[in-house]
Amino acid sequence: MTYPRKHLLAIEGLEPPHIADLLDLAESYALLNRSGKTQRDLLKGRTLINLFFEDSTRTRTSFELAGKRLGADVINMSVSTSSVNKGETLLDTASTLNAMHCDLLVVRHGQSGAPSLLSQKVDAAVINAGDGTHEHPTQALLDALTIRRHKGRLEGLIVAICGDIAHSRVARSNMHLLTTMGSRVRVVGPPTLIPAEAARLGVEVFHDMKAGLAGADVVMMLRLQRERMSGGMVPSAREFFRFYGLDAEKLAHAKPDSIVMHPGPMNRGVEIDSAIADHPTRSVIGEQVEMGVACRMAVLDVLARGLRRNV
Numbered sequence: 390m391t392y393p394r395k396h397l398l399a400i401e402g403l404e405p406p407h408i409a410d411l412l413d414l415a416e417s418y419a420l421l422n423r424s425g426k427t428q429r430d431l432l433k434g435r436t437l438i439n440l441f442f443e444d445s446t447r448t449r450t451s452f453e454l455a456g457k458r459l460g461a462d463v464i465n466m467s468v469s470t471s472s473v474n475k476g477e478t479l480l481d482t483a484s485t486l487n488a489m490h491c492d493l494l495v496v497r498h499g500q501s502g503a504p505s506l507l508s509q510k511v512d513a514a515v516i517n518a519g520d521g522t523h524e525h526p527t528q529a530l531l532d533a534l535t536i537r538r539h540k541g542r543l544e545g546l547i548v549a550i551c552g553d554i555a556h557s558r559v560a561r562s563n564m565h566l567l568t569t570m571g572s573r574v575r576v577v578g579p580p581t582l583i584p585a586e587a588a589r590l591g592v593e594v595f596h597d598m599k600a601g602l603a604g605a606d607v608v609m610m611l612r613l614q615r616e617r618m619s620g621g622m623v624p625s626a627r628e629f630f631r632f633y634g635l636d637a638e639k640l641a642h643a644k645p646d647s648i649v650m651h652p653g654p655m656n657r658g659v660e661i662d663s664a665i666a667d668h669p670t671r672s673v674i675g676e677q678v679e680m681g682v683a684c685r686m687a688v689l690d691v692l693a694r695g696l697r698r699n700v
């Protein structure tokens with residue numbers, strides 16, 4: 390295993406062997422999970438704290454499940470009922486958790502860079518569970534694992550990431566991971582929702598869904614992240630769906646065996662039609678969630694190996 394760092398703060402900067410090794414390990418955990426077995430000795434005596442300053446269903450529960458399946462003591466800190474509400478700062482909260490000798494700290498925060506800041510203040514290995522519009526590294530890993538399971542590879546695939554790219558940490562982590570692994574990445578959306586950095590990231594930009602989806606192997610839809618928008622960056626939900634929502638007609642432009650992905654939570658009828666989201670052969674949205682547990686087990690395993698080396 391070649392993972393070079395103490396923390397997992399971003400996909401940017403990881404090299405192909407680091408990513409490939411993490412995916413291979415995650416694949417073995419996916420098989421273990423399907424067999425119903427666990428490995429409760431691996432993180433025995435380790436403490437994992439989930440510190441979520443933003444809402445989450447999938448990421449928080451899958452980190453909890455991943456930690457428990459590997460034998461860690463898992464604590465879910467509910468920020469909404471914590472002393473953060475009494476004015477305690479992020480860094481004071483971190484030192485408090487540090488004093489409890491937490492080993493693995495999983496952090497979601499609305500500010501880009503917050504997990505990185507914490508990683509400089511605590512002894513624990515820090516995992517970024519989504520920071521502002523910056524990165525969501527474990528999401529990109531689980532997406533890559535899901536794609537690899539269906540297509541057998543990442544290299545050379547055409548992946549169209551569609552919708553609100555500008556506000557999406559999922560898109561940013563995926564752009565880094567997929568271009569690093571040799572996929573051909575397209576971003577598709579209205580000009581207001583495509584970030585200026587897209588060209589620098591080595592992806593192709595499309596403003597028309599039919600052109601962007603033409604010949605795609607993978608179609609990844611994103612939620613409109615209105616909580617991160619200032620002012621009217623998009624027309625009504627109905628208009629957005631007409632031009633950028635994924636329905637059968639638009640999907641027909643992608644390859645006939647293309648898969649449809651969505652990180653969740655979905656807004657049905659806004660960025661994706663229900664018939665596509667629930668499509669029995671094309672939609673892999675449920676499998677993404679399943680692979681989320683496996684990838685998070687792999688990340689916890691690898692970071693805990695690093696902690697052992699540092700003792």
Ligand code: ASP
Nearest residue numbers: 519525559612652653654
């Ligand atoms: N759940 C993902 C995130 O937290 C995507 C989304 O919220 O739309 O970034």
Ligand code: CP
Nearest residue numbers: 445446447448652653
């Ligand atoms: N995909 C994702 O991060 O989902 P949650 O926001 O529910 O964790």
